[in-house]
Amino acid sequence: ETGVTQTPRHLVMGMTNKKSLKCEQHLGHNAMYWYKQSAKKPLELMFVYSLEERVENNSVPSRFSPECPNSSHLFLHLHTLQPEDSALYLCASSRGRTGGETQYFGPGTRLLVL
Amino acid sequence: QKEVEQDPGPLSVPEGAIVSLNCTYSNSAFQYFMWYRQYSRKGPELLMYTYSSGNKEDGRFTAQVDKSSKYISLFIRDSQPSDSATYLCAMSAGNAGNMLTFGGGTRLMVKP
Numbered sequence: 001e002t003g004v005t006q007t008p009r010h011l012v013m014g015m016t017n018k019k020s021l022k023c024e025q026h027l028g029h030n031a032m033y034w035y036k037q038s039a040k041k042p043l044e045l046m047f048v049y050s051l052e053e054r055v056e057n058n059s060v061p062s063r064f065s066p067e068c069p070n071s072s073h074l075f076l077h078l079h080t081l082q083p084e085d086s087a088l089y090l091c092a093s094s095r096g097r098t099g100g101e102t103q104y105f106g107p108g109t110r111l112l113v114l
Numbered sequence: 115q116k117e118v119e120q121d122p123g124p125l126s127v128p129e130g131a132i133v134s135l136n137c138t139y140s141n142s143a144f145q146y147f148m149w150y151r152q153y154s155r156k157g158p159e160l161l162m163y164t165y166s167s168g169n170k171e172d173g174r175f176t177a178q179v180d181k182s183s184k185y186i187s188l189f190i191r192d193s194q195p196s197d198s199a200t201y202l203c204a205m206s207a208g209n210a211g212n213m214l215t216f217g218g219g220t221r222l223m224v225k226p
Contacts, residue, residue, distance in 0.1 A: 099208020
């Protein structure tokens with residue numbers, strides 16, 4: 001479908017669970033992003049990684065913990081989430097972080113927290 | 115006030131109509147303007163990309179940017195049912211590490 005894949009596509013978890021979201025890009029890009037998309041709200045940038053270094057953390061609660069082991073993979077580790085964290089979590093990548101670089105999105109993981 | 119404003123719709127049009135989608139913004143530093151299309155249960159896909167003011171055309175799609183009015187538009191000619199999706203505008207100042215600011219999206223329905 002696209003050069004950015006995400007697993008799982010759907011996830012249901014309780015507030016005490018720990019789970020991880022995975023993103024992989026096959027485009028040879030150097031920057032990767034995590035976004036949160038909630039109903040009736042604009043996409044919210046959560047984290048940015050450039051060359052495996054976290055360069056942005058947009059005031060995200062510590063119950064979300066990102067990991068970027070290499071330039072092709074990005075994880076979002078989840079623990080003790082709240083029901084309001086239910087949303088579509090989107091991963092994106094771009095060639096670099098200079099202005100105007102196109103971001104390519106994956107299909108997202110739809111998360112439901114019970 | 116939101117940094118980027120976009121009417122959420124839904125906008126319902128008959129097949130073949132010309133569709134106009136719009137966003138207004140407040141940050142005069144924005145230089146790069148994008149339109150993404152998002153189908154239900156999918157991630158956003160880039161549709162149009164424009165730098166600074168002006169028009170850009172690609173097939174049935176035309177993007178316009180008016181920086182003096184802080185207003186961008188996407189026109190879809192001869193709309194098709196397959197154009198039914200949510201359209202997101204996004205913009206970047208270009209000097210902040212490629213950070214995009216998105217509008218909330220407009221849901222478009224093209225009826226056969």
